[in-house]
Amino acid sequence: MNCAECEILIHALIDGELDAGHARDVEAHVATCAACAEKLKSFRAMRDAMAEADLKGAAPAQLRVRIEAALPPVPAAAPRRQLLQPSRRSFFGGLAVGTALSAAVAASVIVAVFRNDREAIIADEVVSAHIRSLQAGHLMDVETGDQHTVKPWFNGKVDVAPPVIDLTAQGFTLLGGRLDYIGGEPVAAVVYQRRKHVINLFVAQRLGAEHAAVAASTIQGYNTRHWTEQGLDFWAVSDLAPDELDEFARKISAALHSAGSS
Amino acid sequence: MTGDGNAEPDRARRFRDAALPYLDDVFALARYLMRDAADAEDAVQECYLRAWRHFDSYRGPAMKPWLLAILRNVCNAEFARRGRQETVADCAETEQAAEQGPMWQEAPASPEAVLLRRHDDDTIRRLIAALPQPFRETIVLREVNDLSYQEIAAVAGVPVGTVMSRLARARAMLRSAWNAAEGPTSGATP
Numbered sequence: 001m002n003c004a005e006c007e008i009l010i011h012a013l014i015d016g017e018l019d020a021g022h023a024r025d026v027e028a029h030v031a032t033c034a035a036c037a038e039k040l041k042s043f044r045a046m047r048d049a050m051a052e053a054d055l056k057g058a059a060p061a062q063l064r065v066r067i068e069a070a071l072p073p074v075p076a077a078a079p080r081r082q083l084l085q086p087s088r089r090s091f092f093g094g095l096a097v098g099t100a101l102s103a104a105v106a107a108s109v110i111v112a113v114f115r116n117d118r119e120a121i122i123a124d125e126v127v128s129a130h131i132r133s134l135q136a137g138h139l140m141d142v143e144t145g146d147q148h149t150v151k152p153w154f155n156g157k158v159d160v161a162p163p164v165i166d167l168t169a170q171g172f173t174l175l176g177g178r179l180d181y182i183g184g185e186p187v188a189a190v191v192y193q194r195r196k197h198v199i200n201l202f203v204a205q206r207l208g209a210e211h212a213a214v215a216a217s218t219i220q221g222y223n224t225r226h227w228t229e230q231g232l233d234f235w236a237v238s239d240l241a242p243d244e245l246d247e248f249a250r251k252i253s254a255a256l257h258s259a260g261s262s
Numbered sequence: 263m264t265g266d267g268n269a270e271p272d273r274a275r276r277f278r279d280a281a282l283p284y285l286d287d288v289f290a291l292a293r294y295l296m297r298d299a300a301d302a303e304d305a306v307q308e309c310y311l312r313a314w315r316h317f318d319s320y321r322g323p324a325m326k327p328w329l330l331a332i333l334r335n336v337c338n339a340e341f342a343r344r345g346r347q348e349t350v351a352d353c354a355e356t357e358q359a360a361e362q363g364p365m366w367q368e369a370p371a372s373p374e375a376v377l378l379r380r381h382d383d384d385t386i387r388r389l390i391a392a393l394p395q396p397f398r399e400t401i402v403l404r405e406v407n408d409l410s411y412q413e414i415a416a417v418a419g420v421p422v423g424t425v426m427s428r429l430a431r432a433r434a435m436l437r438s439a440w441n442a443a444e445g446p447t448s449g450a451t452p
Contacts, residue, residue: 059289
């Protein structure tokens with residue numbers, strides 16, 4: 001780890017957002033780098049000072065009253081049955097319908113953005129995890145082309161039993177497996193290789209939105225394929241050409257279908 | 263069918279129970295974004311009305327980041343309406359300017375420089391409020407609203423990596439301002 005990386009990651013360390021492996025990396029760097037050690041100490045001191053200070057404050061009481069008054073009333077007693085549908089307008093405190101409509105549209109945009117964001121964030125993390133894995137010594141925790149060694153290795157480490165499929169005969173060499181973290185969750189990474197290109201296949205219970213069909217994207221020059229199958233979420237990432245990654249995804253999927261694979 | 267008459271009041275009750283506990287959080291973010299108490303109150307009220315109108319289709323994420331995302335939208339809309347340059351989202355320039363700023367060329371820290379000046383709460387709030395966007399919102403979402411990086415990313419609509427780099431810059435800027443600000447010192451460098 002270099003100082004530039006460390007400068008970003010010490011904050012994640014302070015905030016408890018680093019997984020154990022990266023926390024160790026940062027701590028190892030800090031132990032040998034006086035400048036980064038000072039930074040860590042001083043940012044921690046600042047964070048502590050901020051935690052002690054009251055930076056949030058309380059919302060003014062009259063604001064709470066105003067908002068409560070603007071929201072529909074919650075009757076203390078059981079409400080009387082109404083024959084007519086309650087008028088929507090009355091609940092909006094007589095707001096113009098146009099305003100209500102445009103606000104609803106705006107709010108639905110927010111929700112859509114949230115959903116897409118989640119997918120984009122996961123895709124981003126998957127690619128980051130792939131890049132991290134390419135650093136020396138990070139690629140594999142269990143290094144063997146034997147699927148019957150890789151698969152049981154994941155037992156107890158992740159909450160899924162990831163299918164480990166040997167595609168060596170079909171041009172994708174099984175290299176091994178690794179425990180990785182996406183979105184703070186432990187996931188299984190099965191590592192394949194075609195020629196000099198590494199492919200990480202991340203398998204988890206549920207990372208992004210459900211994709212029955214394969215969703216493709218390109219991030220920082222890496223191609224990703226995401227699909228959902230047999231209740232599992234699959235993300236394949238590689239610098240392999242798009243058509244070859246498609247082929248990989250198809251072969252994994254086909255092997256999954258050909259009953260009770262490994 | 264018997265339950266129909268209760269549907270609306272039930273929904274209203276559920277909304278109050280779910281959303282009102284975060285009023286302090288929403289108001290705090292509004293204060294830091296709008297930098298004006300009256301504007302913040304208006305933004306918070308608009309935020310809660312929008313949230314209520316859309317409560318039907320709310321399926322998550324967690325209520326707090328959902329409300330804060332709506333609030334951020336309200337504030338942006340208000341800035342856009344005023345035609346101000348400073349929108350929460352429009353950050354390319356500030357970010358670039360901040361990158362060229364002096365904070366990455368800090369002098370190597372001496373042991374004394376590690377010691378922070380002590381500031382009262384008001385001063386710390388003022389220092390945070392003085393940060394440029396989008397660093398201000400990032401550090402407020404983290405330190406004041408106590409959101410995870412994932413949640414901040416969702417609220418601000420950027421990848422987690424961006425949250426991390428913004429937070430690093432926000433803290434570097436804040437630390438410079440912090441040590442430059444007047445206040446009782448504990449072991450300042452000569």
